[in-house]
Structure formats: C-alpha cells, structure tokens
Amino acid sequence: MESRIRLGVSSCLLGAKVRFDGGHKRDRYLTDVLGGYVDYVPVCPEVEVGLPIPRPALRLVRDSHQDVRLRFSKGGEDITDKMQCWAHQRVQQLESEQLDGFIFKAKSPSSGMERVKIYPESGGMPDHHGIGMFARIFMEHFPLLPVEEEGRLHDPKLRENFITRIFTMKRLRETLAAGSGYGGMVDFHSRHKLLILAHSEKIYREMGRLVAHGKTLPFETFQDQYRTLLLKAMSLKTTEKKQVNVLQHILGYFKKQLSADEKSEVLEKVEDYRNGLVPLIVPITLLNHYVRKYKQDYLQEQVYLNPHPKELKLLNHV
Incomplete structure (x- = not known):
C-alpha cells in the first residue's frame, strides 16, 4: 500500500484554535480536499514556545542595529532569542518526520514565508519584506524542500506546481524506503524523465549524466546528488x-502510428494550449488516449501524463 504524503503545516490552518485571539484560520482546501492524500504534522511556534492562548499579538521589528526582532505589539517584550532557540531545536526534530513539504500561514511573524510586515522600532509604516522567524529557520534548514503559504495555493499554477512537487517527493521517499538500490533509482528516473524536462531541460540533462554513471559512486553519494538535483529541478x-516542448517530445513517440488526422488533432490542441485557449488537461487527455490506443509502454509509465490524482483537477486550471 502506498504511503501518504507527509506535510508540515501551521496548526491554525487545520482549525486548531491557537491564534493570538483564540481563533483559527482553517483552510478547507487543505483539510477537505488535499487532506484526503496527506498526513499533516501540525506546528504552532507561538504555542510550542510556551505562549498562552489568547495572548498579545506579535510583530517583527527592525531595531536600531537593523536586526529584525520578534516582539509583542503591546509592551514590546522581545522573544527573539527564545523563538530562535526553539525553532532550531524544532527543525532538528522535524528531520525524523520525513516531510515532503510544508505549508505556512501567510503574513505570520513566526510562519509567513514572504511579505511579512516589519515595523520600524521608531514607529511609522511597516515594510513588507519580512520572513517569519520560524519559517526562515525552517527554510534554511531544509533549503530544497517544497514550501508554500495557504494564500498562494489559491493561485492555480502555484497550487499545481506545489502539489506536483510534494507527490514527487513522496514517490522518491517510497523508492528509497524500498531499498532497491541503483535499480530502483534508475526506474524512478525513467518514469520521471518527462516531468523533470517540463521543469528544467538543463537539470534534466545533468541528471541523465548522473544516472548513467551512478554505479561509479557510492550509493549514498549518488542518492544525495540525485535528490538534490531533483529538488532543484522541481523548484x-x-x-x-516548457510544456509545449514536452508535449511535442511525446508526439515524437507516435511517428509510425498516428494517422495524419490524429497528428493534426494533437498539434491543434497543443497550439490551442500554447495560445491560452485550453488548459493543459486537454492535450494531456488526448495524448493519454493515444498512449492507451497504441500501447506505448514507455509513455504509460511517465509520471508527467498523470502527475497527481485526477480528482484534484489541477491540470484543468493551468
């Protein structure tokens, strides 16, 4: 039985009443849709660092030395050192969770991954260039792990990209856990070639060279190098x-099989996609039809044509 995706997540997004005002920020897409495929590992920096519920709000403040500090908005008590100490310990603990990614709470002074308000110590208007204190330490500790904010996941392209990445992480984790060595990794790479190509042709070629010479390296070294390149490509x-390039590449496998009308139909749908007239699911569905019709075994194994469950309808909107 396949394992489920393992995602870290800000606890309030699952409905936990841990916010400063005693409320939550439940995101129904995360709980009711994506939750069908995910085991969540909830994290609330404020509660886990020992703050009460409710509590005064926190904010990022730039002090006179241009350092960013974490302080209560009322009273100004500084908990920067306490939060950083906890965060460094927490990311060490999270290593054992084998996370496939993390979803942060947007704009949070602890967990926002970008555009968090930083207030000047002397007063005045904040800028919006901050990163939450825990989010920064997490991303530094896991620099290539897929991360997103719940707000950005409402953008169809960002959502599809993130979910493709976490499903890819899950498959890699399962492959490594199976203990099938070089053969398992070669099989994984073979099935993911076109997906990698859709993200980076340069890294696709680099990964091909690595796999071709993989057995000259200790397996652990090969595994680490492969994982790093895969995560770089998928980021x-x-x-x-890029998508049109891959679609045309797939079409090349049918040179001797498609009739002139069938080839013309595929090219028409690819061109419609290029011009923004139809979503990616249209040429993908047509190609999947011909993969089954002409029994293209290699393409049947390509994750690119089925990167995530169709029930999520992600390719319908990109």
Missing part, C-alpha cells in the same frame, strides 16, 4: 513554452 516553475 523551477513550468511555463507554456
């Missing part, structure tokens, strides 16, 4: 141009 966003 790069796909574009219409």
Whole structure:
C-alpha cells in the first residue's frame, strides 16, 4: 500500500484554535480536499514556545542595529532569542518526520514565508519584506524542500506546481524506503524523465549524466546528488513554452502510428494550449488516449501524463 504524503503545516490552518485571539484560520482546501492524500504534522511556534492562548499579538521589528526582532505589539517584550532557540531545536526534530513539504500561514511573524510586515522600532509604516522567524529557520534548514503559504495555493499554477512537487517527493521517499538500490533509482528516473524536462531541460540533462554513471559512486553519494538535483529541478516553475516542448517530445513517440488526422488533432490542441485557449488537461487527455490506443509502454509509465490524482483537477486550471 502506498504511503501518504507527509506535510508540515501551521496548526491554525487545520482549525486548531491557537491564534493570538483564540481563533483559527482553517483552510478547507487543505483539510477537505488535499487532506484526503496527506498526513499533516501540525506546528504552532507561538504555542510550542510556551505562549498562552489568547495572548498579545506579535510583530517583527527592525531595531536600531537593523536586526529584525520578534516582539509583542503591546509592551514590546522581545522573544527573539527564545523563538530562535526553539525553532532550531524544532527543525532538528522535524528531520525524523520525513516531510515532503510544508505549508505556512501567510503574513505570520513566526510562519509567513514572504511579505511579512516589519515595523520600524521608531514607529511609522511597516515594510513588507519580512520572513517569519520560524519559517526562515525552517527554510534554511531544509533549503530544497517544497514550501508554500495557504494564500498562494489559491493561485492555480502555484497550487499545481506545489502539489506536483510534494507527490514527487513522496514517490522518491517510497523508492528509497524500498531499498532497491541503483535499480530502483534508475526506474524512478525513467518514469520521471518527462516531468523533470517540463521543469528544467538543463537539470534534466545533468541528471541523465548522473544516472548513467551512478554505479561509479557510492550509493549514498549518488542518492544525495540525485535528490538534490531533483529538488532543484522541481523548484523551477513550468511555463507554456516548457510544456509545449514536452508535449511535442511525446508526439515524437507516435511517428509510425498516428494517422495524419490524429497528428493534426494533437498539434491543434497543443497550439490551442500554447495560445491560452485550453488548459493543459486537454492535450494531456488526448495524448493519454493515444498512449492507451497504441500501447506505448514507455509513455504509460511517465509520471508527467498523470502527475497527481485526477480528482484534484489541477491540470484543468493551468
């Protein structure tokens, strides 16, 4: 039985009443939709560091030395050192959770991954260039792990990219856990080739060279290098141009099988996608039809054509 995705998440997004005002910020997409495929590991920095519920609000403050501090908005008590000490310990603990990614609470002074308000110590208007204190330490400790904020997941392209990445992480974790050595990794790479190509042709070629010479390296070294390259590739966003390149690459496998009309139909749908007239699911569905019709065994194994459960409908909106 396949394992489930393991995601760290800000506790309030699951409905836990841990916010400064005693409330929560439950995100129904995370709990009711994505939750069907995910085991969540909830984290609330404020509660886990020992703060009460309710409590005064926290904020990031830039002091006179240009250092960013974490302080209560009322009274100004500084808990920077306490939060940083806890955060460094917490990310060490999270290593054992084998996380496939993390979803942070947007704009939080502890957990926002970008655009968090930083207030000047002397008063005045804040800038919006901050990173939550725990989020920063987490991302520094796990620099290539997929991370997102719940607000950004409402953008269809960002959502599809993030979910593709975490499903890929899960499959890699399962492959390594199976203990099938070089053979298992070669099989994993073979099934993910086109998906990697859709993210980065440069890294796709680099990974091909690594796999070709993998047995000349100790397996642990090969595994670490492969994982690093995979995560780097998947962190790069796909574009219409990259997707069209892969779709045309797939079409090349049918040179001797598609009739002139069938080929024309595929090219028409690819061009419609390029011009923004149809979502990616349209040419993908047509190609999947021909993969089954002409029994293209290699393409049947390509994760690119089925990167995540169709029930999530992610390719319908990109």
